[in-house]
Amino acid sequence: MAVFKNWAETQSVWELFKDNAELYFGDSKDVSLAWNGSVLEILPVADDTGYVAIGNGALNMDLVSYGTTGANYVQVDAGLNYLSLVNFGLYAPNLATSAAQAGIIYYTAGDNILRISK
Numbered sequence: 001m002a003v004f005k006n007w008a009e010t011q012s013v014w015e016l017f018k019d020n021a022e023l024y025f026g027d028s029k030d031v032s033l034a035w036n037g038s039v040l041e042i043l044p045v046a047d048d049t050g051y052v053a054i055g056n057g058a059l060n061m062d063l064v065s066y067g068t069t070g071a072n073y074v075q076v077d078a079g080l081n082y083l084s085l086v087n088f089g090l091y092a093p094n095l096a097t098s099a100a101q102a103g104i105i106y107y108t109a110g111d112n113i114l115r116i117s118k
Contacts, residue, residue: 054078 019037032043044050060078072087
């Protein structure tokens with residue numbers, strides 16, 4: 001059974017935060033979460049500090065982002081260890097024109113189909 005520490009106490013089933021309201025985490029407001037009406041921002045107090053983790057290596061979740069329909073999506077599957085682009089193209093405008101120059105290596109064996117390296 002999980003034990004939870006440092007949870008905020010709420011007095012209702014849900015809370016409403018209007019546009020441009022910010023939530024802060026950490027003793028020094030280390031991270032903020034804000035919605036401005038069209039963009040959800042997660043910002044650190046200092047540039048290039050920390051990261052957003054989904055899961056911890058033992059307890060993990062998949063991540064799915066949908067395109068214009070439910071048939072178009074990008075999925076990171078934690079259980080199967082793969083990245084899936086379903087009805088999505090791979091667009092990398094800053095890569096060189098030659099696959100060899102860009103560091104793109106194609107595989108046909110095993111589960112590796114495409115690897116991009118610098």
